[in-house]
Amino acid sequence: MNNDNSGDSRRILIIGTGAAGYSAAKAARLQDLEAEIIMFGKENHLPYYRLRLCEYIGKSVNYDELRISNEEWYEKNRIRVELSSAVTAIDAKARKIIANGKEHSYDSLVLATGSTPIMPPFKGKDLSGVHTIWTVDGIAAINKSLLNAKKAIVIGGGLLGLEAAYRISEMGIAVSLIEGMPRLLPKQLDEEGSEVFRDKVQSLGISIFCGNSVEGFEGDSNRHVSHVRMADGMLLDADIVIVSVGVSPNVAVFRDTGISMNRFIEVNENMETGIEGIYAAGDIASVSGRWFGLWSVANRQGQVAGANAAGGNAAYRADDVPYMLATMGTRVVCSGDAGVIQPDDSKAAYTIDRKIDKEKYLYSKLVFRNGLFVGYMLVGEPAGAFSKLQPLLNTNASAEKINSILYG
Ligand SMILES: Cc1cc2nc3c(=O)[nH]c(=O)nc-3n(C[C@H](O)[C@H](O)[C@H](O)COP(=O)(O)OP(=O)(O)OC[C@H]3O[C@@H](n4cnc5c(N)ncnc54)[C@H](O)[C@@H]3O)c2cc1C
Incomplete structure (x- = not known):
């Protein structure tokens, strides 16, 4: 000792x-x-x-x-x-x-x-008004920049970027969200789910630019950010920029x-x-x-x-952790084999049950492999559905039974 x-x-x-x-x-x-x-x-x-x-x-x-x-x-x-x-x-x-x-x-x-948080080597990344999010002090700095802001740009459509965009738009500030991938949440949602989620985000007045990359930022005479320059030359007005492209x-x-x-x-x-x-x-x-x-x-x-x-003998077992996102006034949940990644077991018989309600921004996808309920994807998760569906994974629960939990 x-x-x-x-x-x-x-x-x-x-x-x-x-x-x-x-x-x-x-x-x-x-x-x-x-x-x-x-x-x-x-x-x-x-x-x-x-x-x-x-x-x-x-x-x-x-x-x-x-x-x-x-x-x-x-x-x-x-x-x-x-x-x-x-x-x-x-x-x-x-x-x-x-x-x-x-x-x-x-x-x-x-x-x-x-x-x-990662700050890519964007030109102008050191201008005032350009932020990342990770600490209490970082939030205080963002709030200072938001005081007189009318236009905000959030770069990165992951969990953090989406939540920041949502909170800023709730303040009455015009928000544009830039995502380098061709659609929102491409690792979590399939194309149909991503479209429903995008429609929900846009319904809140947030502009979305997917499949676009950022070249850098331009500033005013006080070295405060004024524009975001896209790789294709497009210039977007910005009084504040939040960069949220990973950690x-x-x-x-x-x-x-x-x-x-x-x-x-x-x-x-x-x-x-x-x-x-x-x-x-x-x-x-x-x-x-x-x-x-x-x-x-x-x-x-x-x-x-x-x-x-401290001398104990504990172990960490890495389970598959479901993806859960509560933002933009909706909830996204993906669990198990929800079929975003193509199954590598080509002999298995997959059955998919999909429901879309575009007006209410609801999407559900239930995935069955050889008759077993193996995964699901929800946009607009009804309250408590996750805790009810999770125990049914890898059981013979039918689509009818699961849909009755989701839609009554
Ligand atoms: C705004 C926000 C929202 C999030 N939302 C979710 C969510 O909804 N769900 C979810 O699962 N996860 C979420 N996350 C991610 C989650 O917070 C992280 O996965 C988690 O905080 C990681 O914990 P950690 O202790 O490993 O590291 P951290 O939380 O990063 O803490 C590490 C600490 O170590 C300190 N440190 C670093 N270097 C040194 C050093 N050399 N000496 C001393 N101290 C040092 C750092 O300053 C920091 O205080 C979110 C993160 C953020 C920022």
């Missing part, structure tokens, strides 16, 4: 104060009541519900509501949190890290540094430490890296080559990493 500060207790350091870091600290405390637990976070805020950030677009952040636990919880659980403390180096051989120029030794180390894992500080990584840190189902005593969880980790980028997964992986860092 490490003896440099507090006697014989195990010393667990956690790098990152996001979902994975928080649940690692909580699980470590449950596993070992005596351990010394210290979290290091680059941000100046205690862990908060990052996935709820878009709720605060256009209004001031209620941090009491947003944070996961208050100061008393950390005190009660004897979890020390070092805020504004980016870890800048790790010495895996000496079992030490450096934060704010100070060395800290450990018995176990959990890496949970999460993601950073990259914060792994730079772990390079050259001997920790095995490709784009992500590779871990086994115990969230162990190849180096004894070092665990990784959340958006930076890939388990047996699988990466999710999801809140619930970061939470669960953090629990496993934290428990094991």
Whole structure:
């Protein structure tokens, strides 16, 4: 055990104060009541519900509501949190890290540094009014730019871009959404589903440009963004631009430490890296080559990493996680083999049951393989349908029965 500060207790350091870091600290405390637990976070805020950030677009952040636990919880659980403390180096051989120029030794180390939004090398990307979304401070900056904005452009039609576009349009600001792929949510929805979803988005007054790429941004004399230039030369007016084209894992500080990584840190189902005593969880980790980028997964992986860092023996089993999106006043759910990707089992007999109501922006697709209900896709999910349909997957439930759940 490490003896440099507090006697014989195990010393667990956690790098990152996001979902994975928080649940690692909580699980470590449950596993070992005596351990010394210290979290290091680059941000100046205690862990908060990052996935709820878009709720605060256009209004001031209620941090009491947003944070996961208050100061008393950390005190009660004897979890020390070092805020504004980016870890800048790790010495895996000496079992030490450096934060704010100070060395800290450990018995176990959990890496949970999460993601950073990608900003492509667009010309003009440093103009004021050009933003990405990932932090509380980032939302505050967006809100400042929105104060006098009349036209907003969101680049990227994924979960985050859609939600940002929706929240900004609700403020009465004209929004255009640019998606490089030929249609919205191409990985989640087939063409019919994507069309219904697009119609719903357009019904809210949001303009959509699919299959278009952005070349860069132009600014006014104050170096504030004024236009987005498309690759085909088209110029779109913009007082604010939100870039939401994906994330990259914060792994730079772990390079050259001997920790095995490709784009992500590779871990086994115990969230162990190849180096004894070092665990990784959340958006930076890939388990047996699988990466999710999801809140619930970061939470669960953090629990496993934290428990094991404190001497436990927990395992993370990577299930197929359904895709769920609640935005634009509708809900999109895709689960199981919903048939977006062509089945590789050509001998299987697939039956598809589709229903479209263009006026109400509703779409359902039920997929059956050799008579088994294997997947579904819903745009405009009726409340609670997910929890009713999910247990029916891989059973002989009929289309009639499932449709009666969906449509009564
Ligand atoms: C607006 C928004 C909406 C989202 N909506 C959903 C949703 O609906 N459903 C869903 O499943 N997921 C959603 N996500 C994604 C989800 O939030 C992430 O998958 C999750 O936060 C990952 O958790 P994490 O702990 O791995 O990383 P992060 O949440 O990124 O936290 C990592 C922390 O580590 C800190 N850090 C980084 N480097 C260092 C360092 N060197 N030293 C110290 N600290 C460091 C970072 O500052 C950060 O605070 C959303 C994300 C955003 C931004």
